[in-house]
Amino acid sequence: MDIGKRLQDLRKAHGLSQRELAARAGLTNGTVSLIEQNKTSPSVASLKSLLDAIPMSIAEFFATIEEAEPTKYFYTVDEFTEIAPQSGQTAVSLRQLGNASSHTLQILDETYPPDADTGPELLTHAGEEAGIVTEGEIEVTVGDQIRVLRAGEGYLFDSRLPHRFRNTGKTPCRIISACTPPTF
Template sequence: MEENGAPKFFFSADEFVELSPQDIGLGDAAARVSLRQLGNAGTHSLQVLHETYPPGSDTGPDMLAHDAEEAGVVITGVIEISVADQVRVLNPGDGYIFDSRLPHRFRNIGDQPCVIVSACTPPSF
């Protein structure tokens, strides 16, 4: 909501909130990963992220798990995603959807930045 209490429906790119990977538990390994959140996830049941993974970056050596479902579409670059015992390399236009309680990890194995637009419900961080 804006300061006057009116709902805010539209956000320019510079209004996204940068979430610190260290603050949300991803540790130092993810220090170069950018997670930009659309709006205030605390006031919605859906969290939308604009994610950027520089070449060689990942979400850390430990698999993640949290109470939610998540989905996303790769916009540019390539990303290797591990979910439970499955591993897949996704290219631009490819997508994913899974129960986030399953152990998972994201890793840019390419030589270009990978950009993903993702959604998570309920918001996890």
């Protein structure tokens, strides 16, 4: 998927200039321009801020409309949708099961390499989210609480609370998570 082109098309469809979108998202005009030209990949938090300004969820942004196809219940590993368009050694991978825009539940397979995080800005969105760490460890910030969770431990919180995920460990961290409704 061409992230920059998709963002540009959405911005224009909503009658926003790059400057207006940047102001609403709390980013610079230059950042929006670089993202639209695919010269930089947005952090999860930056993309979330841009889409909140439109408004649209990350799930909707990456959804492919395939309504003509029969109902699908099972997915192979290569049928998940990557919704964290980053690259590099510390890029977060958020792989979504199915098309969350057609369900009331969003399931993600998340991978955080060492030193990876969701971005310096804390995330907020409507709904609740929960997850279980299956490998490694992750530092989770929710409101004013910070906790390092290890394999087998989990979290559950109101997603309207500011939150952030950061791998401060030396090995990759993997989380299976859920968000309802799918507003992320």
